Amino acid sequence: MIKYLDLKTINAPFQHAANDVLQSGWYLKGEYTRRFEEAYAAYIGTRYCIGCANGLDALTLIFRAYIELGVMQKGDEVIVPANTYIASILAVTECGLTPVLVEPDINTLQIDDALIEAAITSRTRAIMIVHLYGRCAYTDRIGDICQKYNLKLVEDNAQSHGCTYLSPAHSLTSSLPKQTGSFGSAAASSFYPTKNLGAFGDAGAVTTDDEALAEVIRSMGNYGSSDKYVFDYVGRNSRIDEIQAAILLEKLKTLDASNARRKEIASLYINKVDNPFIRIPKCHDRDCVWHIFPVLCEHRDRLQQYLQDHGVETQIHYPIPPHKQRCYKEWNNLSFPITEQIHAEELSIPCNQALTDNEVNTIIDLLNSFTPA
Template identity: 45%
Template structure:
């Protein structure tokens, strides 16, 4: 069976360096909020081109802490509306809910699957105070338009960059540096994945950085002195050390993903299948095709030895957890949820395997 994603193989490339990092970590006796986190934060800020980076427990917390920090800073208040695309992973919406802001779901664009600029504009109301574009599947949202409209309506812009490490716009500006603040996830399957949970906030906003750095540590940076109602959400030293080992390889890994994507784009010739739009920003966290007979196609691939995934099978507004959103009608998003299928893609996938997958798809 061709696996959807071989996380073990991705990480075995770094086994020797991980072992050395583990030894040095044990010797240091510093397990939380130490030098290794500080070093990774500096490296990741440099990579994204931002002034600041803050390592946190996971991507969901990164989003939640940004929103919470803006509440502390008085730039948002409970009940304010945050626009977010409807076909995102549920975490983007949970973050908004967790700090008592109101998620307003925006339809995705039918070509890029990222936020529809026209629907975004049409849903801005008196209570709208922020927009949360998600760089879904590794492709940048149209940040030029998002930022222009946000400026016109005085909205905060928060990138959900959980799937887009290293993607950059036509000016070379990278995800994480295209808004007021951005959230990253280092969940093991991500383009930059830790060996457990992890996340980061990147920003050029010193005030946001300062407040969020307190919020991730119970509400204060000085031991036993607390200024805010914080949480415990720090990126572990050992995960920071592992991420520092992997970061220098991220862009080469993204290039390998792009080469596989190009092979899929050139090789898949099946009138039942719609291929993704290939713009230069795409770092192909997922290679997502569309097919009206998606479930049959998935079964066909499985029977022929190819494991696939669906990002995501149930739209957030149809989830029981988000009952108040169940009444929404979002036809574009709903159609996409019924049709999308993610093919195997990773920096350790061979061209031979990719060709094999193409041949099977072309027989469907």
């Protein structure tokens, strides 16, 4: 069986980092957390990184902190992509803010920047972009809209560690590409085990250049306290632990190499899969670190069964769009046809550093010989 993601193989070389922490006898708010936060901020290219318990908390703390700072108020609107993992939207509603869903572009599967302006109202305070599947969702047009309407840009960077973007306006100069996680006013990363930079459990982080925001977030994730037993905010307990920080510090050193292998496999799929029933994602215009390699197929369930029967594990990201979930009953009658098409047709093909060349070739051959009949 070709596994969708063989975490045992991927994580074996990093087990010593967990042992180092066990030996140290210090498990929270220690040296590994400090070093990881410093290394991740430097990698992303922001002044601050605050480790959190998970990616959902990282996103939620960003909005909580904006409310605390008076930048947003309950009832304000945040523009979000209609096709995303539910956590992006949970963070907004948990803070009493109102998500305004915007359709993606079927070619990029990212929020359609041409539709954003029409969704802006006098209550809009932020645009959240989600670099879904590991592909950069930022465009210069989105940056311009944020400036024009004085909106915060919040990035959900859960799926795209190591992804970069070079503005076409800068491509002829010596400017370097920027990392996703450094475009917005603030960004949230998830280090859920399956992520490109994945921990051995839950972990997340906020990256930002905004000092005031960073201070509030750090305090709010520590019960609302900066000084021991003094509480400035109604906070929560959301900290990264030393074991995860030590593992992530080691894995960060190999992130670019593992992303390069993902890109190599993705380009083999893009160049070698040629089947009229399977729509392969193209990535000419934007960088992508292929957290997920999403193909679209009208006969998705049959394709999944066929691959399963031939020994290839796949996944679906995601079977039900947020606006059709029971937890958001009030949206169930809304129609987002492109989002619904993606959720009906998407199939995630294995694409990660644990795959051998032989396995990749087997998958390519299977995809080429699939017929729905």
